[in-house]
Amino acid sequence: MTTFLQLTVNAGGRGALYAMLALGFVIIFRATGVLNFAHGSLLLVGGYTVYRLSDPLGFAMAVVAGLLVTGALAVLIERALVARSKNADPIALALLTIGVDVVLTEEVARRLGTETPFLRAPWAQEVIRVGDLAILQGQLVALVSGVVLIGALLLLLRFTSWGLSMRAQAENREAAALMGIRNAQVTAAAWLVAGLLAGVAVIFLATPDFSGSGISRSTHALALVAFPAAIIGGLDSVGGAILGGFLVGLTEAYAGEYIAFDFAKSAVFIVMLAVLVIRPSGLFGSKEVHRV
Amino acid sequence: MSDLAAPARGTSSDEQSPRPRRREPVARRRTTRSWFSLGAGALGLVLILAVPLYLEATWLRVGEYAMVGAVAAIGLTLLTGHCGQLSLGTPFFMLVGASAYATLAGESDSDLWGLGLPPVLALLGAVAVSSLAGLAFAPVAGRVSGIYLSVATLSLVYIGLFLGQRFSQLTGGAVSGRPAPDFTIAGLSLTSNEGDLVVLGVPMGAQERMWYLFVAFTIVSAVLALGAVGSRPGRAWRAVRDNPASAAAMGVHVARARASAFAVSSGFAGLAGVMTTLWFGIMKADENEFDGSWSIGIAIAVLAMVIIGGLGSVGGAVAGAIFVFGFPLALQLLVPNVPALASLTQGEAGFTPAVLTAFAYGGLIVLVVIFEPGGLAAIGRRLRHHLGAR
Amino acid sequence: MTAVAEAVPALRVEDVVVRFGGVTALDQVSFEVAPGSIHAVIGPNGAGKSTCFNVISGLYAVESGAVWLGERCLTDEPPHRLAGIGLGRAFQNVALSNHVTVLDNVMVGRHSLTTGGFLAAGLRLPRMRREQRRHTERAREICAFLGLADRLDESVGALSYGDRKRVDIGRALATEPSILMLDEPAAGMNDHETQEMAATIADIRDALGISVLLVEHDMTLVMSIADHITVLDFGRRIADGTPQEVRTDPEVLRAYLGSDADGTELGGLPTSSPGSAAGDPASATQRSSA
Numbered sequence: 001m002t003t004f005l006q007l008t009v010n011a012g013g014r015g016a017l018y019a020m021l022a023l024g025f026v027i028i029f030r031a032t033g034v035l036n037f038a039h040g041s042l043l044l045v046g047g048y049t050v051y052r053l054s055d056p057l058g059f060a061m062a063v064v065a066g067l068l069v070t071g072a073l074a075v076l077i078e079r080a081l082v083a084r085s086k087n088a089d090p091i092a093l094a095l096l097t098i099g100v101d102v103v104l105t106e107e108v109a110r111r112l113g114t115e116t117p118f119l120r121a122p123w124a125q126e127v128i129r130v131g132d133l134a135i136l137q138g139q140l141v142a143l144v145s146g147v148v149l150i151g152a153l154l155l156l157l158r159f160t161s162w163g164l165s166m167r168a169q170a171e172n173r174e175a176a177a178l179m180g181i182r183n184a185q186v187t188a189a190a191w192l193v194a195g196l197l198a199g200v201a202v203i204f205l206a207t208p209d210f211s212g213s214g215i216s217r218s219t220h221a222l223a224l225v226a227f228p229a230a231i232i233g234g235l236d237s238v239g240g241a242i243l244g245g246f247l248v249g250l251t252e253a254y255a256g257e258y259i260a261f262d263f264a265k266s267a268v269f270i271v272m273l274a275v276l277v278i279r280p281s282g283l284f285g286s287k288e289v290h291r292v
Numbered sequence: 293m294s295d296l297a298a299p300a301r302g303t304s305s306d307e308q309s310p311r312p313r314r315r316e317p318v319a320r321r322r323t324t325r326s327w328f329s330l331g332a333g334a335l336g337l338v339l340i341l342a343v344p345l346y347l348e349a350t351w352l353r354v355g356e357y358a359m360v361g362a363v364a365a366i367g368l369t370l371l372t373g374h375c376g377q378l379s380l381g382t383p384f385f386m387l388v389g390a391s392a393y394a395t396l397a398g399e400s401d402s403d404l405w406g407l408g409l410p411p412v413l414a415l416l417g418a419v420a421v422s423s424l425a426g427l428a429f430a431p432v433a434g435r436v437s438g439i440y441l442s443v444a445t446l447s448l449v450y451i452g453l454f455l456g457q458r459f460s461q462l463t464g465g466a467v468s469g470r471p472a473p474d475f476t477i478a479g480l481s482l483t484s485n486e487g488d489l490v491v492l493g494v495p496m497g498a499q500e501r502m503w504y505l506f507v508a509f510t511i512v513s514a515v516l517a518l519g520a521v522g523s524r525p526g527r528a529w530r531a532v533r534d535n536p537a538s539a540a541a542m543g544v545h546v547a548r549a550r551a552s553a554f555a556v557s558s559g560f561a562g563l564a565g566v567m568t569t570l571w572f573g574i575m576k577a578d579e580n581e582f583d584g585s586w587s588i589g590i591a592i593a594v595l596a597m598v599i600i601g602g603l604g605s606v607g608g609a610v611a612g613a614i615f616v617f618g619f620p621l622a623l624q625l626l627v628p629n630v631p632a633l634a635s636l637t638q639g640e641a642g643f644t645p646a647v648l649t650a651f652a653y654g655g656l657i658v659l660v661v662i663f664e665p666g667g668l669a670a671i672g673r674r675l676r677h678h679l680g681a682r
Numbered sequence: 683m684t685a686v687a688e689a690v691p692a693l694r695v696e697d698v699v700v701r702f703g704g705v706t707a708l709d710q711v712s713f714e715v716a717p718g719s720i721h722a723v724i725g726p727n728g729a730g731k732s733t734c735f736n737v738i739s740g741l742y743a744v745e746s747g748a749v750w751l752g753e754r755c756l757t758d759e760p761p762h763r764l765a766g767i768g769l770g771r772a773f774q775n776v777a778l779s780n781h782v783t784v785l786d787n788v789m790v791g792r793h794s795l796t797t798g799g800f801l802a803a804g805l806r807l808p809r810m811r812r813e814q815r816r817h818t819e820r821a822r823e824i825c826a827f828l829g830l831a832d833r834l835d836e837s838v839g840a841l842s843y844g845d846r847k848r849v850d851i852g853r854a855l856a857t858e859p860s861i862l863m864l865d866e867p868a869a870g871m872n873d874h875e876t877q878e879m880a881a882t883i884a885d886i887r888d889a890l891g892i893s894v895l896l897v898e899h900d901m902t903l904v905m906s907i908a909d910h911i912t913v914l915d916f917g918r919r920i921a922d923g924t925p926q927e928v929r930t931d932p933e934v935l936r937a938y939l940g941s942d943a944d945g946t947e948l949g950g951l952p953t954s955s956p957g958s959a960a961g962d963p964a965s966a967t968q969r970s971s972a
Contacts, residue, residue, distance in 0.1 A: 035439045085662050090439055091378050092661050095599055098592060099657025106650040110643065217582045224581075224588070227443045235439065265581070266454040269447035273432060276444055280436045516804030523803040523814055524796055530779050531790045538777035541739055542857060543765030543794030556800050 003257065006133050011253035012246070013139030014210060016146025017201045019245025021226035022233065023150060024194035026241040030170035031190035032082060034093035035235065039198055040223035041104035046070035046199040047206045047215040048108050051117050059122060067199040073104075074195025075188050083184070105220055118214035119206045138209030149200060150242060153193065157238065166190060170236065198223075225252070225265055228272035234285020243283070247271070340507055345492060349499035353571070354621040356499070359506040360567040361613030363513045365597040366606055367560025370517055372595075373604025374526055375553035376533030377433055380591040381445035382561045384452035385422045387577070387586040389562025391456070391463045392418035394575040397473035404470050405461045411475045415566055422562025423555045430551030449581055449588050456577030456586065469576030472569040475505060483570050506567060510610070513560060517606045520556070529553050593617070596653040599660055602669025611668050615656075620649035690717040690860045690892055691752025691768070693738070698747035698757075700733055700917075707733040710747070711919050713912040715861060720887055720894045722904045725914035726937055731897040732774070734914065735865055738895075739771045740764050751861065766794040770859030772850040774866045774897075780839035784830055784849050785821060787838055791856025792817045824852050827889070828882065844875050848882070855886070861893040862886065868900040876900055880907045905929065913937070 021039065028036045046066045053062035077100055085096060126137035157163035165186045169176040177183050205222055206215050213219075229248040233240020248268050255267030281287050344352060364382055372378050397414030398406035409417070429448065436444050456463045464470030475483045482505040489496040520526050531539035532549045540546050568585055569575045578584030597616045601608025623645035627634050660667050693715040700708040708730045715721040723731050736742040738749050740761030749756040754767050770791070778787050796817060798810045825831055828848045833841065838849055847867065854862055867883065868876040880903045887894050898904050904911065904925070911928045913921040915937040921928050928934055 035443070081658060081662065091376075091442075092665060094378070094439060094442065095595070096658055096661040098595065099599075099654045099661065102592060102596075102650055102654030102657070106647050106654065110647050218580065221580075221582050221588075224446065227446065231440060231443050262457060263454055266447075266450045269450045273444055273447050276436045276440060277432060280440065282440070516800075519804040519806050520800050523810065524793065524798050525800050525803050527786060527790050528793055530782055530786075531793075534779040534782075535773075535777040537741055537761075538771075538773055539790070540741075540761040541765060541769075541771045541773075542790045542853065543762055544790070545760075545762045552800060 007253045007257055008250065009133060009135055010139050011249040013136070013142035013146075013204070013249075014252065015246035015249025016143045016150075017204055017210070017245075018226050018229045018248045019150060019242045020146055020197045020201045021223060022229035022241035022245045022248075023153065023238065024197040025226065025230035026233070026235060026238055027166075027190045028194045029230075029235045030238075031166065031187045032078065032093070033090050034082065034097060035090070035227075035230075036194070037094060037097040038077060038101040038104065039194070039226070040220035041101045041108070042070050042074055042195055042198040043202040043205065043223050044105055044108040044215065044220050045073055047119060047202040047219060048111065050119055050203060051206075051215055054120060059120065063203055066203070067196055070199035070202075071192045071195040074191040074198070078188055078191040079184075083187075105217070108215075109217060112215065116213040116216035116218075118208055119203060121203060121207050125208055136209045138204060138207055142204040142210075145200065145204075149197070153197075154238070162186075162189065225268055228268050231282055232272050232275045234282030236286055237282065237284035240282060240284035341504070344496070344500040344503045345494045349497060350625060351622075352499040352503050354618050354625065356502055356506045356567075356571055357621055358614045358618035359510045360564050360571060361594065361597055361617035362510050362610040363567060364561050364564035364594045365601065365609035365613045366513050366517045367557035367564070368594050369598045369601070369604055369606065369609040370520070370526075370529070370560075371553050371557035372598060373602075374521060374533065375529035375550060377550060377553060378438075378442040379445040379554075379557070380442055380588070380595065381429070381448035382557075382564075382594045383586040383588070383590045384448035385425055385558040385561035386565030386568060386590070387452045387456055387463070388425045388558075389418045389422040389565035390569040390575055390585075391459075391565075392421040392562070393566040394464065394470055394473060394569060395462045398470060398575075399473075403461060404464065411473060412477055414473065415475070415563075418566050419559045419562045422565065423559035426554040426556075426558025426561075427551055429558075430547075430554045433550050433554055434547040446588070446591075449586070449591060452586055453578055453581050457579075460577070463577040464575050466577040466579045469574045472573050472575050475570055483573075502570065505570075509563060509567060513563065514606050514610065517560075521604075521606065525549075525552065593653070596657055600653065600656050600667055602667030603665075605667065605669030607672070608667050608669035616649065616653050619652070620645040623648065692717050693861050693893060693895065694750040695734070695738065696748050696750065698734070698737055698749065699745045700730075700737055700742055701745050707917050708737065708914075709917045711914065711917070712747075713919060713922055715893050715895050716910065717860075717893055718887065718891050719909040720883065720896070720907050721910045721912070722908040723895070723897050723912050723914060724899070724901075724904055725920075728916070729914040729937075730917040731914055732865065733917075735771075735863060735897050739769060739863060762794075765791075765857045765859070768858075768860035769863065770854035770857045770861070771863040772847070772854045772865060772867070774869060776843075776846045776850050778838045778846060778850055778853070781837060783835050784825065784838055784841070784852075785818070785834040787849055788821045788825060788852045788856050789818065791853040792821065794857060821852075821856055824855050825849075827885075828852050828855075843870055844878075847879070851882070851886075855890075859892060861895055864894065864896040864898075866897055866899065868898060868903045871900075873902070876903050879903065883907055 021043075024039060025036060028034065046069060049069045050059075050062045050066035053065050057065065077097070081096060081100065082093060085093060121138065123137045123141045128135045128137055128140065157166060165176070165181045166189070168179065169181055169183060169186050173183060176186075202215075202219065204210055206219055211218065211222070225248065226245070229244035230241050231244070232247060233242070233244030248271075251268050251271050252264045256264035259267065275283060279285075343355065347355075364386060368379065368382055393411075393414050395405055396407050396409045396417045397411045398404065399408055400406035407414075429445075432444055433441060457466050460466075472483075474481050474486075479487075480489075481487065482501045484498045484501075489501070494500070528539070528544045528549045529552075531542060531544055532546050536546045539549070565586075572585070576585070578586050580587070582588050584590075593616050597612030598609055599612070600615060601610070601612030627645065664670055666673075695711060695713050698708050698711045699706070711730070711734060713721075713723075723734060725731050733742060737744055738756065740756065740759065740763075744757050747757075751768055756764060756767065756769065759767065779790075796813055798807070798813070802810045822831070822834065825834055828851060830845065830848055830852060833845065838846060841849070851862075851864065851867070854864075864883065867879050871879060883894055883896070884907050886892070896904075896908075908925055911921075911923065911925055912919060913928060913931070913934050915933075920933045920937060921931045923931070
C-alpha cells in the first residue's frame with residue numbers, strides 16, 4: 001500500500017510537468033490549429049540555456065534567461081515560419097514543426113557533444129519524509145509550481161481580456177478578427193505562453209529527480225510522452241490537457257512499477273490508443289464535423 | 293463555356309464531334325515524349341546495373357542504404373501522399389519485417405527461434421507479416437484521423453521498442469542481436485562472398501551482389517507503387533483523402549481503402565526492414581526510442597524523404613531517400629579526401645556528416661512546406677514543362 | 683450515349699424522421715420520384731432539404747421511416763453500397779479532388795463497377811488493363827457529353843466553378859445511376875450559366891432516361907425543368923405536385939413570402955441568395971461507412 005501511495009505522490013510532480021507541456025500543446029493547437037512537434041526542441045534549448053548560464057549568472061537568473069529564450073524562440077517559430085505558411089493545412093504545418101524540431105535538436109545535441117549535464121537546481125535530490133512516505137523535494141516543488149502556474153493560466157484565460165481573446169479566436173478565427181481581435185498578437189501570445197511553460201518544465205525534467213540523464217536527446221523524448229497527455233484530454237481542451245497530464249504521470253508510474261520498468265512509456269501510448277479507439281477526438285476534444 | 297450546350301444537345305447517340313481531329317497532333321507529341329522517357333529510363337537502368345563494375349564496396353553501401361530508404365519512403369508516400377494518413381509508425385513495421393525475416397530464415401539455438409526456411413520464402417513471409425500488422429492497426433486508423441492519427445502511429449514505435457527488447461528470441465534483443473540470414477536464391481548468395489562470381493572481369497563480392505538485389509527490390513517496389521497509383525486503388529485512396537463522404541457516395545468503402553493503404557505501406561516498410569538487416573548483417577532491437585534502426589529518428593527521416601520528394605510522388609520518394617540516407621554516408625566517405633570538409637566535420641564544433649544532413653533535411657522540410665509543398669516532384673514537373681515548351 | 687434499356691426504379695421516401703439532439707430536422711417526410719422524371723425539392727433556408735438529401739445518400743441516419751429505390755431499402759445499407767444500387771450524387775460544395783485530373787476524378791465513379799486491388803493494379807494484370815481501358819472510354823464519353831472533352835488531363839483545381847460542377851456531375855454519372863441526385867446545381871451561377879445547367883440536366887434525363895432528384899433554391903431552374911416538386915418547410919412536407927400547382931399553393935407562398943402573400947405566384951422571385959445553403963439548423967456527425 002505504501003508503495004502505491006508513494007508512487008502516486010511522486011507521480012504527482014511528474015504529472016504536473018506533463019500537464020504543463022500538454023497545456024502548451026493545447027494552447028498552440030487552439031490558436032494555430034497545429035500540433036507543435038517542435039516542443040521537444042524548446043525544452044532542449046531552454047534547458048541548454050539554463051545549463052550554460054547557471055555558473056556565470058547563478059541558477060535563478062539562468063532560469064529567467066532560459067524562460068526568455070524559450071518564450072522568444074516559440075514566438076519566432078510562429079511568426080517567421082508558421083505564419084508564412086498561410087495556406088498550409090494542419091498536416092503540412094505539423095510537418096513544418098517537425099522540420100524545425102530536427103534542426104534545433106541537432107544544434108543543441110551538437111553543442112552538448114557527449115555531455116548530458118544535469119541542471120543543478122537547489123532543491124534537487126532532497127527527500128522529505130511524511131510518515132512512511134519519502135517524497136522527493138523536487139517532485140513537490142514541481143507539483144506546487146505546476147499547480148500555481150496552471151492555476152494562474154486558467155485564471156488568466158477566464159478573467160482577463162487576453163484570455164477572452166484567446167478563447168474567442170479558438171472558437172471562430174474570422175469572427176474574432178471581425179470583432180477587432182488581433183489574430184497575430186493573440187497567436188504570438190499563445191506560443192509565448194506555451195514556450196514559457198516548456199521553459200519551466202525543463203528545469204525539473206533535467207534534474208536527477210525526474211530523469212536518468214540530464215539535458216540530452218532523452219529530454220527531447222520526454223516531450224513526446226506529453227503528446228498522449230494532450231491527445232487523451234482532447235487537443236482543444238484545456239481541462240483535458242491537465243487531466244491528461246496527470247493521467248500520463250500516473251500511468252507511467254504504475255506501469256513502471258507493477259508491470260515492467262521499460263514498459264512505462266509504451267503503457268502511456270497504449271492507454272492513449274485505447275482512449276482514441278473509444279473517443280477518436282480524446283476525452284474532451286470536440287469532434288470534427290464535415291459539411292457536405 | 294457558352295458552346296458547351298451545342299455538342300451535348302446534338303449528341304443523343306454516338307455522333308462524331310470535331311474533337312478527334314483536334315486530338316491527333318497532341319497525341320503525336322505525346323508519343324515523341326514517351327519515346328524520350330523510355331530511352332532515358334533504359335539508359336538509367338543500364339547505368340545503375342553498371343555501377344558495381346566501377347565503384348568500390350564502400351560506395352556501393354551508400355547507394356544500398358539509400359535504396360533501403362527508398363523502399364520505405366515509397367510505402368509512406370502511398371499512405372500519406374495518396375491516402376492522406378500521416379504516419380510515424382514506419383519503423384515499427386520495418387522492425388516487424390526484419391524480425392520476421394530473421395526468424396523465418398534463421399537458425400534456432402538456445403536463445404533464438406528460427407525456422408530455417410529458404411530466404412525467398414522468408415522474405416515473402418516477412419512482407420506478408422508486416423502487411424498483416426499494418427492491417428491490424430487499420431481499425432484504429434479508420435476511427436482516428438488527421439493529427440490524432442499521427443500521434444497514434446507514434447505509439448507503434450514505443451510498442452516496437454518494448455516488444456523488440458522483450459521478444460529477443462525473435463529479434464535477438466537490444467544487446468547482441470542475431471545474425472542476418474544470408475539471402476540466397478537457388479544456392480546463389482546475394483549478400484555474401486560465397487562462391488566465386490565474376491561478371492565482365494569484375495569479381496562480384498558481397499556488396500556487388502547486394503547492390504543488384506537491392507536494385508531489384510527498389511524497382512519492383514516502384515513498379516508496383518506506380519501501377520497502383522495510376523489505377524483503381526490509387527484513385528480510391530485519393531478520393532478518401534480528399535473527401536471521405538463523397539468517396540463513399542462513389543462506392544468506395546472508406547475504412548477498407550484506409551486499411552489497404554496501411555497494409556500496403558506496412559508491407560513496403562517490412563521489405564525495407566529486411567533490407568536494413570541484410571545491409572547491417574545483423575538483426576538487433578533498439579535500446580531507446582530516438583536512436584537506432586527502428587526509432588523515431590528513422591520515422592522522421594523517412595517522412596522527410598517523402599516531404600522533400602513531394603507527397604505522393606514515387607520518384608520523389610527515391611530522390612528524397614538518396615538525399616536523406618545517402619548524403620550523410622557519402623559525406624562521411626568524402627571527408628578524408630576533401631580537406632575543407634575534414635576541418636569542418638572533425639573540428640571542435642562537431643559538425644559531423646550526420647549533423648549536417650539533419651540540418652539540411654530539417655531545413656528542407658521547412659522550405660518545402662513554406663515555398664513548394666509539392667517538393668522535388670513539383671520542381672521536376674515545372675522544369676519538364678519549361679523544357680517541353682521550347 | 684445510349685438510353686438505359688432496363689426500367690429505372692422509383693425512389694420512395696417514406697415517413698422519414700431525422701432528429702439532431704432536440705431538433706427535428708425532418709418530420710414524417712414522404713415523397714416519390716417517378717422513374718425518368720426530374721423531381722425538385724425546394725423550401726426556404728433551414729427547411730431540411732440538405733438533410734433530406736444526406737439521408738437518401740446514407741450520410742445521416744433516420745430515426746424512423748425508410749427510403750426505397752425500387753425493391754431495395756436504401757436506409758438499411760451503408761453509404762458505400764448505394765452507388766452500386768443505383769444512386770449517383772453530386773455535391774453542393776463540389777467535393778472533388780482538386781490536385782487530381784478531371785479524368786481521374788470521373789473515374790472514381792467507376793469504382794463500384796470495377797474490381798482489382800493493389801496487387802492486381804501493381805502487377806498490371808491484363809484483365810485489369812482491359813477493364814481500365816473500357817471504363818476510361820466510358821468516362822471520356824461522359825465527359826464529352828458534358829463538354830469536358832478537352833479538359834480531361836487538367837487538374838480540377840484549375841477549372842472554373844461551372845466546369846468543376848460539371849466534373850462532379852460527370853463523376854456521379856460515371857456510377858451509371860438509376861437516379862442522379864444534384865445538390866444545388868445552380869448555386870453560385872448567373873442567369874446564363876443557370877440556363878445552361880438546366881439544359882444539361884434535361885439532356886441527361888433525355889439521353890439516359892434516368893430520374894433526377896435535385897435540391898435547388900433557384901426558382902427559374904426549378905420551374906423550367908422540374909416535372910414534379912416537393913416543398914419542405916421546417917422539416918415537413920407542405921406541398922407536392924407539378925410546378926403549376928406548387929407556384930400557386932398558398933402554403934408554399936406563406937412559407938416563402940410570409941402571410942401577406944395574396945394572389946401572387948412563386949417563380950422568378952428571388953427566394954434566397956444563391957449558394958447560401960446553410961440548410962441544417964444543427965450540425966451532426968455523419969454515419970460512418972464501416
